[in-house]
Amino acid sequence: MSTIKLWALALLALGTSACARPRTATADFIRTDGVNLVDSRGNRFEIRGTNLGHWLNPEGYIFQFPKSANSAHRINEGLCQLVGPAYMEHFWRTFRERYITREDIEYIASTGATTVRLPFHYKLFTDEEYLGMHAPEEGFALIDRVVAWCREAGLRIILDMHDCPGGQTGDNIDDSYGYPWLFRSPEMQERFIAVWRSIASRYADEPVILGYDLMNEPIAHYFEDKEELNAALQPLMIRTAQAIREVDPHHILILAGAQWNTNFKVYDNWTFDDNLMFTCHIYKCPPTEGSLKGFMAFRDRSQRPMYMGETGENTDEWVESFRKALDGANIGWTFWTYKRLDAERSFTSVAMPEGWQTICDFLAADRSEYELIRKARPDQAQCRAILDAYLENCRFVNCRRNAGYISALGLRP
Structure with missing residues (x-):
């Protein structure tokens, strides 16, 4: 048996051995019904909510870091050069404990939102090292925790693989290496399928999870071979769906369009599964129904x-305006994103720590040689204190609620 198959079977065994909720005949799974979503009683369900971005897939711009530190591995490398790997393991561990908590989930629910989308890095569910994590059980423990909070708060959750093996987008948002290697590598595709099967096996009986967003924003528009890459998307989605259905008959499978979730010409088959939903993304556009046609x-x-x-x-x-257009078009939504540093375009805002620019200046400096790293590095104790201040500021109790933004979503601040 190949190494890939053994690896996939190990993941599957891990998922099935985990504690799952017992199956009940009345479990309230959300499912598709034509162009609508309905619950187990046939009542229409509307997705209204936000993304828990940055928590399990840190992005440089949300930290307000320069482009030289715009993805998870680049952020971690730069900060390890600044304050050392031992401190950074502490930082990431504390960040995961504080950035999204029960209080955050309770607050989102209190606004009248129905749903949160949870972006994550595939490495959370493998034994590949990821920001101080080394075992899939650590990743599953994080998901278990937020699922329990959502259950208590009355929210549904969408699991979104934001960073796929090899990279599906080819830019910083998938923490990859500048090209969507997933679509050129059978090994990476098998890993992608195995991780999803492992997740589905663990959560097959969990109705709080609305569905699985299989792949965030595949295939950026600027690759000359994008049509060849596009042609590989639907076949991979079909194979992944088949693997998931072997262990999970319940959850909605959510398929993204190519070119940042905008191009749906890549799909000519939507009958291979009877519980499919498609997902679009769009940012810079007129906030009218015309942008949705x-x-x-x-x-x-x-x-x-x-x-x-x-x-x-x-x-x-x-x-x-755009929220009203989406509502009028019968398109559910989770706006990006819940929490950001020193920003008003989010549910909550983290206060900027004093001296944060010192961190940014180091990350922006030329660090292409070890001598340059040494020359650019400011006082390490000072930098640790600045990062500690961020960890304190990102607690829910210390964040500012952006009432205007939440009201714009038609929710209650």
């Missing part, structure tokens, strides 16, 4: 629901 046309042709997994990053006026 292409997505609506595909939705109506496929007779599958369409869901706006990400949008926003704009003024409160824009957010309100």
